[in-house]
Amino acid sequence: MEPMTTPSATLDTTCQPACLRIAGDWTLAHYASLRRDSEQLRTQSTSDAIADLSQLGNLDTAGASLLAELLGAERLSHCTEDLPEASRALLKTVYCSVQDYCIPVKAPERNVLLLLLERIGSAVDTLWQDSLQLLGFVGLILETLVRRLFQPHRWRVTPVVAHIEQTGLDAAPIVALLTFLVGAVVAFLGATVLAAFGATIFTVDLVAFSFLREFAVLLTAILMAGRTASAFTAQIGSMKANEEIDAIRTLGLNPMELLVVPRVLALLISLPLLTFVAMICGIVGGAVVCALTLDISPAMFLSLLQSDIGVQHFLVGLAKAPFFAFLIAAIGCLEGFKVSGSAESVGAHTTSAVVQSIFVVIVLDAVAALFCMEMGW
Amino acid sequence: MSGREAVIEARGICNRFGSQSVHEQLDLDLYRGEILAVVGGSGSGKSVLLRSIIGLRRPNEGLIKVFGEDLASLRDEQRSQVERRFGVLFQKGALFSSLTVTENVALPLIEHAGLSRDDAEHLAGVKLALAGLPLSAADKYPSSLSGGMIKRAALARALALDPDILFLDEPTAGLDPIGAAAFDQLILTLRDALGLSVFLITHDLDTLYTITDRVAVLSQKKVLVAGPLAEVEQTNDPWIHEYFHGPRGRAAEHAAASAGQER
Numbered sequence: 015m016e017p018m019t020t021p022s023a024t025l026d027t028t029c030q031p032a033c034l035r036i037a038g039d040w041t042l043a044h045y046a047s048l049r050r051d052s053e054q055l056r057t058q059s060t061s062d063a064i065a066d067l068s069q070l071g072n073l074d075t076a077g078a079s080l081l082a083e084l085l086g087a088e089r090l091s092h093c094t095e096d097l098p099e100a101s102r103a104l105l106k107t108v109y110c111s112v113q114d115y116c117i118p119v120k121a122p123e124r125n126v127l128l129l130l131l132e133r134i135g136s137a138v139d140t141l142w143q144d145s146l147q148l149l150g151f152v153g154l155i156l157e158t159l160v161r162r163l164f165q166p167h168r169w170r171v172t173p174v175v176a177h178i179e180q181t182g183l184d185a186a187p188i189v190a191l192l193t194f195l196v197g198a199v200v201a202f203l204g205a206t207v208l209a210a211f212g213a214t215i216f217t218v219d220l221v222a223f224s225f226l227r228e229f230a231v232l233l234t235a236i237l238m239a240g241r242t243a244s245a246f247t248a249q250i251g252s253m254k255a256n257e258e259i260d261a262i263r264t265l266g267l268n269p270m271e272l273l274v275v276p277r278v279l280a281l282l283i284s285l286p287l288l289t290f291v292a293m294i295c296g297i298v299g300g301a302v303v304c305a306l307t308l309d310i311s312p313a314m315f316l317s318l319l320q321s322d323i324g325v326q327h328f329l330v331g332l333a334k335a336p337f338f339a340f341l342i343a344a345i346g347c348l349e350g351f352k353v354s355g356s357a358e359s360v361g362a363h364t365t366s367a368v369v370q371s372i373f374v375v376i377v378l379d380a381v382a383a384l385f386c387m388e389m390g391w
Numbered sequence: 392m393s394g395r396e397a398v399i400e401a402r403g404i405c406n407r408f409g410s411q412s413v414h415e416q417l418d419l420d421l422y423r424g425e426i427l428a429v430v431g432g433s434g435s436g437k438s439v440l441l442r443s444i445i446g447l448r449r450p451n452e453g454l455i456k457v458f459g460e461d462l463a464s465l466r467d468e469q470r471s472q473v474e475r476r477f478g479v480l481f482q483k484g485a486l487f488s489s490l491t492v493t494e495n496v497a498l499p500l501i502e503h504a505g506l507s508r509d510d511a512e513h514l515a516g517v518k519l520a521l522a523g524l525p526l527s528a529a530d531k532y533p534s535s536l537s538g539g540m541i542k543r544a545a546l547a548r549a550l551a552l553d554p555d556i557l558f559l560d561e562p563t564a565g566l567d568p569i570g571a572a573a574f575d576q577l578i579l580t581l582r583d584a585l586g587l588s589v590f591l592i593t594h595d596l597d598t599l600y601t602i603t604d605r606v607a608v609l610s611q612k613k614v615l616v617a618g619p620l621a622e623v624e625q626t627n628d629p630w631i632h633e634y635f636h637g638p639r640g641r642a643a644e645h646a647a648a649s650a651g652q653e654r
Contacts, residue, residue, distance in 0.1 A: 041553075042500075042504050042514075042552065042553055043504070045504065045506060045510060045514060046505075046506055046507065046510050049510055049513070073584070074553040074585055075517065075518065075521060075550065075553055075581075075585070076514055076517070076553065078584075079514065079517035099583075100583045100584045100586075101584060103580050103583055103584055104580065104581070104583075104584030104585070107521070107577070107580045107581075107584075108517065108521060111517075111520040111521045111523065112516075112517050112520045112521075354534060355488065355532075355533075355534025355535070356488030356489060356532060356533070356534045357488050357489070358488055358489040359488075359534075
C-alpha cells in the first residue's frame with residue numbers, strides 16, 4: 015500500500031482566477047478534519063474559483079462526498095479530466111446520489127416543563143387505553159371460551175396439556191421452595207413477636223391463617239406473573255414479529271382459539287394446583303420452625319390446625335386462584351399481541367406484562383380481602 | 392489467473408451438521424478486485440460457506456485465509472482489525488431494530504472510524520443516498536421499512552467503512568427490477584473506484600450476466616466449477632446446463648447480450 019499523505023484543501027488567491035488546490039488522500043481516516051476544512055472553505059466565496067485536483071491521492075466514498083459537496087456538479091465535470099477513470103466514476107456516482115440529499119434540521123429544543131406535562135398526559139392516556147383493551151380482550155376470551163365449550167370436537171387438548179406442564183409442573187419446585195422458606199420466616203417472626211405476650215402457641219394460627227387465606231395464592235400468582243405472563247408475551251410476541259399471527263389469520267384460523275384459549279385454560283388449571291402446593295409447603299415450613307424452636311411437635315401443630323382453623327379460610331384462598339390465573343394469562347397474551355416488528359418491542363411488552371399482572375394481582379387481592387372482611391368469611 | 396493475488400483462500404473446507412454433510416473438501420479463491428458470484432441450488436450451502444469465510448462458523452475441517460491470515464488463529468484484537476475490512480450484507484438485512492436507519496449506518500463509523508456523532512450521521516446520510524434509500528426513510532426504524540429499503544439500508548451499513556471485501560447474500564432478492572439494475576451498477580462502480588473484491592451469493596441471473604467476473608457453482612458438496620461465465624456455461628453437467636440454458640437463463644442471456652450491443 016502507498017504511504018498515506020495528509021490531505022488538504024487550500025484556496026490559492028495569488029493566481030487569477032483563484033484556485034482551489036485539492037491534495038492528498040481524501041479518505042475516511044481524515045474525514046473529521048476534512049469536513050471542517052471544506053465547510054470553512056464553502057463559507058468563503060469559492061464558487062468562482064477553479065479547482066485543481068492533480069495532487070489528489072486515494073479517494074473513497076467519504077472523501078468523494080466531501081469533494082462533491084465542496085465543488086458542486088459543474089466544477090466537478092470540468093476539473094476531473096486528469097483523474098483516473100475509476101475516481102471520476104466514483105465522484106459522479108456519489109454526486110448524483112447526494113445532490114437532493116440534505117440532512118434534515120434537528121427539531122428545536124422544547125421546554126422541559128411542557129415535555130413533562132406531555133409525558134404525563136400520554137402516560138395517563140396509555141393507561142386508559144390499556145385498561146379498555148384489557149377489558150375488551152377479557153370479553154373476547156370469555157366469548158371464545160363459551161362458544162368452544164359446546165363444541166367438544168374443537169377442544170384442543172394437546173396444547174392445553176403441554177402448557178400445563180410448562181406453567182404448572184415445571185414451576186412446582188420453585189413454588190414449593192419459595193413458600194416453604196416464607197412459611198418458615200413467618201413462623202420465626204410470629205415466634206419472636208408473640209413470645210413477648212407468652213402466646214407463642216398462636217404461631218400455628220398465624221402461619222395457617224396467612225398461608226391459607228393470602229400468602230400461598232399471592233406468592234404463587236406473583237411467581238406466575240413473572241414466570242408465565244412473560245413467557246406468554248415473548249412466545250406470542252415473537253410470533254407476531256415473525257408474521258406468524260398474520261399467517262394464522264390468513265389460513266382462516268383464529269389466533270384466539272389457537273394461542274390464547276389453551277394458555278388461559280392451562281393457567282386456570284395449574285395455578286389453583288400450585289396454590290394448593292404452596293399452602294402445604296408454607297404450613298410445613300411453619301411447622302418445621304415450630305418444632306425446632308418452639309417445641310410444638312408436628313402432631314400438636316396438626317391438632318391445633320384442625321381445631322382452630324375453619325375450612326372456609328382454605329376455600330377463600332383457593333377461590334382467588336382462578337381469577338388471578340385468568341388475568342395473568344390474559345395480560346400475558348394481550349401484551350404479546352401488542353408487539354410490533356422489533357426485538358426491542360418484545361422486551362418492552364414482556365416487561366409491561368409482568369408489571370401489569372403483578373399490579374392487577376395485588377390490587378385484586380386487596381379488594382378481595384376487603385370484600386371477605388365485610389362478608390365475615 | 393495464477394498471477395492474481397487472492398484475498399480469500401479456502402482450502403479443504405468440510406462443514407457438517409450432525410450426520411449431514413454440507414461441504415466436503417471444498418476449495419475456493421476470491422481474487423483482489425473481482426466480483427465472484429456463488430450460485431447453487433437451494434440448500435447447497437452457499438450461506439454456510441459465507442458464514443465460514445467471515446468467521447461466524449468454524450468449519451469442521453479445512454483452512455480459510457483472509458488477506459493471507461488464518462482468521463481462526465488470530466487473537467481478538469487482530470481479528471477485529473481484519474473484520475473491519477469486511478462489509479457484509481445479510482440475507483434479511485440484519486439491521487439493528489432498536490436503532491434508526493441512520494444510526495445503524497453511523498454505528499461502525501463512530502465505533503471504528505472514531506468520528507463524532509454529527510460527522511458520522513452526515514456521512515451515514517451520504518452512504519444511504521449512495522445505496523439509493525430515500526431521505527424520508529433515514530429517521531425510521533427498520534421495522535417500518537419495506538424489504539427493498541431494508542436491503543438498501545443494510546448495504547449502506549456494509550459500505551460504511553469502505554471495506555476491502557464486500558460479502559453480499561442475495562442482494563437483489565426482493566428488489567424491483569429497476570432497483571436491482573441500479574444495485575448492480577452501484578456494485579460495479581464501487582468495485583472500479585475502490586478496488587473492492589465482492590463475494591456475491593445470488594439467484595439473480597441478470598446480475599450474473601451483467602456484473603460478475605467469475606462464477607463458482609456449488610453442487611455436490613464442493614465447488615463444481617469456478618471460472619468466467621462463458622466457461623462455466625459450457626461445463627458438461629446436467630444441473631449447470633439446466634441452470635444456464637433453462638428458460639430463465641436464456642432470457643437473461645439475451646437481455647444481457649442486447650444491452651451489451653446497445654452500449
